[in-house]
Amino acid sequence: MNLIIDEGNTRIKLAVFDKGQLVDIEYTKIESYRESVKRIITGYKIEAVILSSVTDEIISVFNEIEIKNKIILSYKTPLPFKISYETPNTLGVDRIALVAAAWKKNPNENSLIIDAGTCITYDFIDATGNYLGGAIAPGLGMRFKGMHCFTKKLPDLKVPEGTIGLIGKTTKQCMESGALNGMVFEIEGSIRAYQQKFKKVNIILTGGDANFLCKQLKNSIFVNSNFLLEGLNEVLTYQFKDEAKLK
DSSP: OEEEEEEOSSOEEEEEEETTEEEEEEEEOGGGHHHHHHHHHHHSOOOEEEEEESSOSSHHHHHTOOOSEEEEOOTTSOOSSEEOOSOGGGSOHHHHHHHHHHHHHSTTSOEEEEEESSEEEEEEEOTTSEEEEEEEEEOHHHHHHHHHHTSSSOOOOOOOOSOOOSSOSSHHHHHHIIIIIHHHHHHHHHHHHHHHHHSSOEEEEESTTHHHHTTTOOSOOEEOTTHHHHHHHHHHHHTTSHHHHTO
């Protein structure tokens, strides 16, 4: 069994995979992270561990795990695809994992992965296995927070539920329309641009806001909120293949 540890900007996810299948998942904070890891290792026969961290705050605890097969994901980790990013040392490890999941799901095909979380990221891998890069933009919550923090009178709103109208008739509705519809227009415009440039492109939507946003989008997309965890499990599994050992 594999233990996947994903430290994002707002929370830590712990996931257990058995033969490629997700069998358990837990969400925790840094304060209770050590106890959660101990509980999972005690409850499952964990043989390998991978850490993906965007903050590096939990590496010291990760180093305490007494399991031989464990890795910290970085751009130097052997991968089943080629990174053609010009500054790989600045590339977020979460984006690497998402591309790994996309390549596993759609090998030898163009894929655009859209991760709607704190930020919204766009990552593209072509049919030859080259990860070319993408884009980073403010996430939905960040857009609401930005309007409130950088103005004197706009309220501090939460992400709304349900479909938002195009024309707002109150300040609250206008902010909701601008933030949500603006993001939808951005995503749909990006999808069209990639499809025009690369013709056939698989579209994958993931992240904390994926299930909410997919209801607003008109494009044919594959939605999986656990796609990052699956990608991390794929990277970890790949480490034991002969191909990876030669890299």
